[in-house]
Amino acid sequence: MDKKKDFTAIFKTNYPKVIRLCLGYTEGREDQAKDLAQEVFLKVWQSLESFRGDASIGTWIYRITVNVCLQEIRRREVTHIKIDTAVDQTISSEEKEQQFTTMYRCIDRLPPENKTIILLELEGVPQSEIAEITGISHQAVRTRIHRIKEQLSKCVRNE
Template identity: 35%
Template sequence: MNKDEFDRLIQQHQGIIWKVCRAFARNREDQKDLFQEILYNLWKGRTTFSGNSKITTWIYRVSFNRAIDYSRKKRVQTTELDESTMLSPNKHKAEYDIEALYIAISRLNPVDRSIIILYLDKYSYKEIAEITGLSEKNVSVKLVRIKEKLKDQYLKLTKTPQL
């Protein structure tokens, strides 16, 4: 894959990378740094992509692996989003709900974060298993637990204080 092909590929699928960055990095600057690191890893690995899987599967796998390494590298807790700046009551309801969901996702462990992002992108259990290296059954069990965790976190984040 030459530079022009790579640029087109990234242009077409950058949403995947930004979604991973948003779930794994604390703020916009960290997200931009992680995005660049993922691009670098994709560029380095472009010659080893065999085409045995979908290109999006490969992009997700590289993105998740780099994001997990990135979050481990950061000794401070960079994976949890800052609620005070994210959950502003001045945001529209839909924006507020999305930010609350991202905060809840950021509180999951890295593998669970990867699974839920893929699930929200409508990947099948088989595809999620292929990308994460888990069995389909394990993905199924984990998703039940992840949804419960997210529901609890979301409700805690969005409940309004009683006066």
Template identity: 35%
Template sequence: MQSEQELVKKSMEGDTQAFEKLVLQYQNKVYALSFRYMGNEDDAYDMSQEVFLKAFRSLKTFKGNSSFGTWIFRITTNVCLDELRRRKRRIVPLSLDEAAVTSRGSEVEREIVDPSPPVDRVYEQKELSQYIQGLLDQMKPEHKAVIILRDSMDLSYEQIAYVLNCSVGTVKSRLSRARSILRKQWVERELLP
């Protein structure tokens, strides 16, 4: 079995099979990180594909200052944040009376989904996960990023600093602020009838 460094070196030399092995090694983590940023499976899948394409094209820029995993998480974070920024700029109001057009071109009626979980099932895992995702989606990108990278992906402060291109002190400060925001929102939620 080849080490990660050997696979990276071979990939940089143009060995696509070595790169495929790296993709297999990281695809689930990249997807999970993308899902946390994007909030749905389809977007997470699209972002994952874009991440690996970008990584393959940028492989020559990988200097080895960090692990390949940390480097790929940095690319994932950048790709997802870029997409979220693009979407924020191009938000167009939708009419709820108009039919939605699927990716295959057919029309379907729009359904309005209530994102808040039912009171009697508030502690079930799926609903709790949706609620937490909703809280994350409301956060500033820099706060959302540190929470996801630390608490979901379990990266070290140093790895997060590398991924976000900032100091360890900045990471700790943002993480503290982000957790404080989440804690406050959680307390407010618990006080609701």
């Protein structure tokens, strides 16, 4: 196994997903997200030879990313989520910004594990993979996503 060659390919394939997830945990602060992504890939490099292949490499890297980001949250005790989602194109940019701000405030109130679940869902990660990453059952992920969406909808309407 050529570790350097394998790592380069893994990095190129997974960096965009990792940086987006890190941006979500840093409220879009690119410098902080890059620091977290660097830490993620340092851990990937250090652990690559011990990767057993029980899950896909992408799932394994998502798990490392989530762990690194949650460690940072616990360290700072403050977290904000930035989610780039499609917003109705007929509304003004100020209204869009207000919607995002409201959504961020609501997401910020979620427990860390629920933030992880909704962020991964919005990233388009399959629910079965979210279950692997978070260590909870697929059915529990489906139920949580439904409940989180209901909770966020109520929160946004009441803001």
